[in-house]
Structures are given as C-alpha cells and as structure tokens.
Amino acid sequence: MKSKSATTPFDVIAFDADDTLWHNEHIYLNTHDKFKQLLRQYHNEEWIDQRLHETEIRNLQHFGYGIKGFTLSMIETAIELSEGRVGGNEIQTIIEFGKAMTRAPVELLEGVAATIAQLAESYELLLITKGDLFDQEAKIARSGLGDYFRRIEVVSEKDVETYKRITAKHGIAPERFLMVGNSLKSDILPVVAIGGKAVYIPYKTTWIHERVAEEDLATKPYLTIQHISLLPALLNEMTPDVVD
Amino acid sequence: MKSKSATTPFDVIAFDADDTLWHNEHIYLNTHDKFKQLLRQYHNEEWIDQRLHETEIRNLQHFGYGIKGFTLSMIETAIELSEGRVGGNEIQTIIEFGKAMTRAPVELLEGVAATIAQLAESYELLLITKGDLFDQEAKIARSGLGDYFRRIEVVSEKDVETYKRITAKHGIAPERFLMVGNSLKSDILPVVAIGGKAVYIPYKTTWIHERVAEEDLATKPYLTIQHISLLPALLNEMTPDVVD
Numbered sequence: 120m121k122s123k124s125a126t127t128p129f130d131v132i133a134f135d136a137d138d139t140l141w142h143n144e145h146i147y148l149n150t151h152d153k154f155k156q157l158l159r160q161y162h163n164e165e166w167i168d169q170r171l172h173e174t175e176i177r178n179l180q181h182f183g184y185g186i187k188g189f190t191l192s193m194i195e196t197a198i199e200l201s202e203g204r205v206g207g208n209e210i211q212t213i214i215e216f217g218k219a220m221t222r223a224p225v226e227l228l229e230g231v232a233a234t235i236a237q238l239a240e241s242y243e244l245l246l247i248t249k250g251d252l253f254d255q256e257a258k259i260a261r262s263g264l265g266d267y268f269r270r271i272e273v274v275s276e277k278d279v280e281t282y283k284r285i286t287a288k289h290g291i292a293p294e295r296f297l298m299v300g301n302s303l304k305s306d307i308l309p310v311v312a313i314g315g316k317a318v319y320i321p322y323k324t325t326w327i328h329e330r331v332a333e334e335d336l337a338t339k340p341y342l343t344i345q346h347i348s349l350l351p352a353l354l355n356e357m358t359p360d361v362v363d
Numbered sequence: 364m365k366s367k368s369a370t371t372p373f374d375v376i377a378f379d380a381d382d383t384l385w386h387n388e389h390i391y392l393n394t395h396d397k398f399k400q401l402l403r404q405y406h407n408e409e410w411i412d413q414r415l416h417e418t419e420i421r422n423l424q425h426f427g428y429g430i431k432g433f434t435l436s437m438i439e440t441a442i443e444l445s446e447g448r449v450g451g452n453e454i455q456t457i458i459e460f461g462k463a464m465t466r467a468p469v470e471l472l473e474g475v476a477a478t479i480a481q482l483a484e485s486y487e488l489l490l491i492t493k494g495d496l497f498d499q500e501a502k503i504a505r506s507g508l509g510d511y512f513r514r515i516e517v518v519s520e521k522d523v524e525t526y527k528r529i530t531a532k533h534g535i536a537p538e539r540f541l542m543v544g545n546s547l548k549s550d551i552l553p554v555v556a557i558g559g560k561a562v563y564i565p566y567k568t569t570w571i572h573e574r575v576a577e578e579d580l581a582t583k584p585y586l587t588i589q590h591i592s593l594l595p596a597l598l599n600e601m602t603p604d605v606v607d
Contacts, residue, residue: 181462183497187431194438195458198451207447210454214439218425252496253427253519270532273517275497288514 127241128357129316131291134268135300136248136255138322139347140235141262142226147189150216154193157209161201171196183275185251190217221254225261230348232264237351239267246271247285247298249305277305279312286313299350307341317341318350371485372601373560375535378512379544380492380499382566383591384479385506386470391433394460398437401453405445415440427519429495434461465498469505474592476508481595483511490515491529491542493549521549523556530557543594551585561585562594 137143154171155164162170174192182188193213197205238244246268248255255273259265270289274281286296293314300306301322310317319341344353381387398415399408406414418436426432437457441449482488490512492499499517503509514533518525530540537558544550545566554561563585588597 181465182431183495185431185497187426187429187435188497190435191431191458191461194454198455201451203451203455205451205454207442207445207449210438210449211442211447214435217435221425251427252517253429253432256519273496275500 128295128354129242129297130295131245131269131289132238132242132297132299132354133245133247133285134235135298135302135306136246136258136262137250138301139228139299139306139320140231140246140264141228141258144322146220146223150189150193150220153216154197154213157212158197158200158205161204167196167200170200174199183251184249185254186217186220187251187254190214190220193217221257225258227262227264228347230346234347234350235264235267238354243269245269245285245289247274247277247281248272249274249277277302277309279309282309282313282315286315299347311341318353319343320345320347320350372539372598373541374487374539375489375513375533376482376486376541376543376598377489377491377529378479379542379546379550380490380502380506381494382545383472383543383550383564384475384490384508385472385502387502388566390464390467394433394437394464397460398441398457401456402441402444402449405448411440411444414444418443427495428493429498430461430464431495431498434458434464437461465501469502471506471508472591474590478591478594479508479511482598487513489513489529489533491518491521491525492516493518493521521546521553523553526553526557526559530559543591555585562597563587564589564591564594 134140151168151171155167158167161167171193174196175189178188178192178195182191190213193216194210197209197213235244244267246259246264248259248271250273252273259271265271272285274285282298285291286293294316296310296315297318298306298310298315299318299320301320303319307317307319321343342353344350378384395412395415399411402411405411415437418440419433422432422436422439426435434457437460438454441453441457479488488511490503490508492503492515494517496517503515509515516529518529526542529535530537538560540554540559541562542550542554542559543562543564545564547563551561551563565587586597588594
C-alpha cells in the first residue's frame with residue numbers, strides 16, 4: 120500500500136452505493152410495473168403511477184427511504200385506488216413484492232469491482248449510503264465489496280449537515296474529501312457546499328424526487344464522468360507529481 | 364469537565380435507548396391491543412397474539428426490527444387470520460396504527476434526564492440502539508438527549524461482532540467500556556463476552572424474542588440495578604481513589 124497523503128489529492132474517497140456501485144433503481148421500477156399490472160382493473164397506469172408517487176412522498180415523513188416504506192406506500196395506494204375493494208390476496212401479493220425486493224440479487228455496475236479494488240490500494244474508501252439500515256447492510260454484505268471500505272455510513276438523509284458530521288467524525292478536511300455518486304441532490308451539491316470535491320457519475324434513470332432544478336446547479340463546480348472505470352485516471356491527473 | 368481516564372473506571376459508557384432511556388415496549392403493546400380489537404371478529408385474542416408473534420419472527424429476516432416491519436407483519440397476519448376476507452379499510456387502519464407509532468411521544472424513564480446529564484460531565488457517553496435507522500433518529504431527536512452523547516450508533520443487530528466493531532472503531536479498550544441496558548440478550552451478554560462491563564436495568568416488560576434462557580446466564584458476570592438513578596453511585600464505588 121502506498122503512503123497515502125503524500126502523493127494523493129484526497130485522504131478519503133467516499134462512494135454512494137445504490138446506482139453508483141450496484142443497480143438499484145431497476146428493482147423499484149420492476150416492482151412499479153408489477154404493481155400496475157396488479158391494479159390495472161381499477162385504473163390506468165399513469166394514474167396509478169401518479170398516486171403511488173404522491174403516497175411515497177407523503178409517507179417519507181413517517182417511513183423514510185427504503186423497501187419497507189415503499190411497500191407500505193404501495194399497499195396504501197392500492198386501497199385508495201380501489202376505494203377499499205382491494206382483496207386480502209392482492210395485499211399479500213404486494214407484501215411479497217416487498218419481500219422479493221429485499222432478496223433481489225446485488226448486481227454490481229460494470230467496472231465497479233476492479234475500480235474499487237484498485238482505489239482501495241491507494242486510498243481510504245468510505246461508503247455513504249442513504250436508506251434503510253437493514254436493507255443497506257444486507258446489500259453491502261451480498262455485494263462482496265464490504266472489506267474494501269474502511270467505514271460504512273448508513274444515513275437517513277444526505278444533506279450538508281450529514282457530510283459535515285461524517286467528515287468531522289473521521290477527522291477529514293473537506294478539501295481532502297472526495298464524494299462519488301449518481302445523485303446531484305444527495306452526493307454532489309451538499310459536498311461541494313462544505314468545500315469538498317465531488318465526481319458525478321449519472322445513472323441511466325434517476326428517481327424523480329432526486330432530481331435537481333437546473334438553476335440550483337449553475338454555480339456549483341463538480342466533475343462528471345460517464346463510467347466509474349474513468350475514476351482512477353481522473354485521480355491521477357489530480358495527483359501532484361511527487362516521488363515517493 | 365473532569366479529567367476522564369485518570370479518575371474514572373471507564374473511558375466510555377454506552378447506553379441502550381428503547382426501554383432503557385425511554386419507554387418503547389408499551390407503544391408496541393398498545394398497538395397489539397388495538398390490532399386484536401380490530402380482528403376479534405375473526406379469532407380469539409390468544410390466537411391472534413400467537414400468529415402475530417410467529418409472523419414477526421418469520422419476517423425478521425426480510426424486514427429487521429422496527430415499526431415498518433411490525434406494521435407489515437400486522438397486515439400479513441390480518442390477511443392470514445381472516446383468510447383474505449379482511450377489507451381495505453381494516454388494512455388502512457393497520458397502516459394508521461403504524462404511522463401513529465412513528466409519531467408517538469418519547470417519554471423518558473424516571474431519572475434518565477438527570478442521570479444522563481450528570482454522567483455526561485465525567486464520561487464520554489455513547490448511544491447504541493438496535494432497530495430502524497429512521498425511527499431511532501426521530502426518537503433521539505425528540506428525546507432531547509442527543510447532545511449528551513458523543514456518538515450515536517444505530518445498528519441492525521447487537522451481538523458480539525457489533526460490540527467488537529464499535530469498540531475497535533472508537534479505539535476503546537473493552538475493559539474500559541461499560542454498557543447499560545435492559546436486554547440481557549442484546550446489551551449484557553455480548554458485552555461481557557468481549558471483556559466489557561455491563562449494567563443490567565430490567566424493564567417491566569421484555570419482548571419474548573429478547574428473553575434469554577437461564578442456562579445462558581449462569582457463568583456471565585454483570586451488575587444489576589433496578590433504577591438508572593442508582594448508576595452514578597455504583598460508578599463512584601468503582602472509581603479508584605485518585606486525587607485530581
């Protein structure tokens with residue numbers, strides 16, 4: 120392992136997990152589809168989508184992020200859309216959708232395993248993931264990546280306060296902290312706001328709640344790459360030319 | 364603030380939260396009662412209790428601990444016990460039970476506020492609580508106690524590995540670590556197993572899943588007190604007679 124701070128531009132590189140290291144959004148989208156199939160006798164798909172989204176947003180205050188809250192929101196939407204006519208069997212089917220989500224295989228994005236293994240040789244890596252503790256720990260365990268990360272932080276919200284707390288807790292100077300993720304709202308903007316650096320790797324789909332208005336982006340500097348495999352080269356360009 | 368390690372028997376005192384600092388079990392028990400009222404047309408109360416308990420245990424692997432998982436287990440039990448006849452309105456009522464639980468006021472146990480404030484003057488305090496991240500953070504915020512704790516750890520399981528990880532992460536020697544809690548299974552036995560000290564403060568009710576067989580207890584040394592207010596005096600007895 121190389122001497123770290125002397126030759127690297129950062130002391131710590133932190134990664135988001137869902138849709139940065141492994142596919143996640145598609146598990147929700149697939150379940151959305153199954154949910155719409157189940158309820159299509161009651162309403163058209165667009166209407167179901169809209170009501171489910173409204174229920175999810177309304178329930179965030181009670182349930183936070185994650186599969187269990189999403190499952191409860193599906194159940195609530197099904198009752199509402201069917202005006203109470205939905206049957207016990209259909210509700211049980213929705214609960215089974217939720218259980219299937221908790222068991223879904225963790226599929227790493229292309230290039231993740233090699234890139235993380237490579238970066239772990241030169242950097243301290245941190246995993247910072249938002250959501251349900253139980254879900255996220257299960258996914259980390261199944262990902263096979265857990266050992267590459269010095270610390271794993273499962274948080275209920277990723278805002279400026281969260282990043283201040285995490286960097287302070289681990290004694291990391293913000294300018295020596297790099298965050299890598301697929302969410303402008305959660306991984307990029309709050310990090311640059313505290314003086315950290317951020318690399319944005321867009322994922323093919325982004326949950327509507329995570330989208331950021333264009334005007335919020337104008338003055339915020341961050342780097343964008345299209346694939347995690349490009350990260351080591353980007354870091355090498357940033358590294359000062361110092362001989363060990 | 365006193366110089367800590369010179370005059371105190373521990374570097375860190377960690378507290379469990381639910382039913383150690385604030386009442387929690389009664390929120391579940393009250394909801395159990397409401398659930399039985401709702402379903403009494405289908406079955407007798409004992410049978411409902413037994414099936415709900417079975418469903419909870421079976422679902423721990425999918426949902427972990429916490430209100431959302433409990434709510435999903437109530438829904439599943441209602442469907443099963445009614446053989447699918449339960450109506451949308453009843454399911455919605457169960458979801459509302461869950462939401463009410465997430466909003467339940469945090470009622471501190473008697474003596475907690477004064478004892479925690481007093482101990483925080485001489486010790487670094489840690490909060491180690493098992494359960495749902497979102498639920499637990501909300502309760503800590505509402506408890507008004509958050510600022511007394513140097514670190515808060517919400518964990519999905521409290522076993523030997525968990526305590527090893529937390530003490531290592533914070534650089535605490537196990538013999539300088541004291542855990543205080545109401546669960547023999549989660550707060551006491553795994554801590555003494557790693558060479559830490561533990562103080563057991565029994566709560567008036569204990570969830571059946573948390574109970575420990577008598578034979579598991581025989582060889583494990585730990586202290587028991589009946590009230591958290593007795594803790595400072597107990598610690599003073601343990602403190603070596605050293606002049607600052």
